[in-house]
Amino acid sequence: MSNLDLDLFEPMPLDLTAPEARRERDRYGDRTDVLDKVKALEYLPDGVHVTTELVANYFEVPAETIKSLVHDNREELENNGYRVITGTELSSFKKLSCVGLRARSLAVFNERAVVRVGLLLRDSPIAQAVRDAVQDGYDYARRELARPARRTGGRLDFLREMLDQVEAVEAEQERQREEQNRQARELFQQAQEQLRQARELAEVRARIDSAENANGWLTALAYAKLNGLPTDQWSTNQLGRLASKLMRTAGQEPKKVHHTVWGEVGSYPTDVLDEAADTLFGGA
Structure with missing residues (x-):
């Protein structure tokens, strides 16, 4: 078997949540498509981010469980879209997303970060479903390769065909992500414009009333x-x-x-x- 075969189709670890399974988790980091297949994810009004509480609701665990997971895996989660916003960015976020006015900081997750939580989180049936969903395509390919060759050209042709399919899926996922990001940017810009107009209108009305x-x-x-x-x-x-x-x-x-x-x-x-x-x- 070639090195390429070993890299793509080496046996999967039994536990994706294990610390030593980081490489395998990285392999599935872009599989944001599985989130809505498993369960509907509730977003903040910007349509892009979710809070710690919303992540906890999605995985049906206490918010403290998510906070503990972040504490133990902060670097890995930050590399996949988790961040804490403060200052002027938080002020703008409060106006657009109805965040509590007294909050001095806000932890937010994008879809990649939510997927990573699903790959790390133990003792959650929803997280297990996310892990099962991201591995479905991999397991299918591994099972097919274990069978006798059924196509002209044998194993190598089948491998090429599978790689073509994977590349096609990844290209479509990238296109969908770009479209979602474009729509999110447009919504954010529209919200900012509406906020600006509302402020101008309030000032005009105030001056009329004055x-x-x-x-x-x-x-x-x-x-x-x-x-x-x-x-x-x-x-x-x-x-x-x-x-x-x-x-x-x-x-x-x-x-x-x-x-x-x-x-x-x-x-x-x-x-x-x-x-x-x-x-x-x-x-x-």
Whole structure:
């Protein structure tokens, strides 16, 4: 048997999860197609990433089990798409993916990383199903090669045919990955554009609501909208009352302006609103 035969069709280890089976796991790293064949995988709104909790749900194990697996195999998982995002990237991710506002970091997995979890994770029927699925084609080829040659040209022709099929499958998988990545990029760009437009619209609406005069005074509602503060009626009323109190303490009075919806409303200098917001909300 040639070296090529040995490389492609040497007996598989019984346990793909074993530390010494890294080479075999690397062989199947691109088999993201098996994930949805085994079970539907739930993604974050970006359609590309999943969190630790979503990975745990997929494999039907506690989240702590996935965290422990990452701790023990971090380098291998990072080489296959696992990463922890922070800083400005996390801020953008929060806006697009509804991640908790208090999170300072977020661990995310792409499909390759999820496959790698399936190749490493023990005691999960779903992970075992992933391992079985990625090995199906390999086992079929090995069984066929063990049979007497049935084609003209014998074993070598069959090997070439199998290699052609493998290359065709890999090419199709690569095409599908590129298409998925393209669609994900488009969705991300669309989401960013929608976010930009929403911000612009909010600012325009706030300025319309503000009934600003030449001195830059604002209504409580407009100030809240422009500074990302609560805009419910109770909060804006509290802001307006405190701003009025501060002005009267300084011997001034709020200005009355006409609002197209609310009629006559109070308008206040921005520095007074800054002080009131700092008192009520801990800073604008």
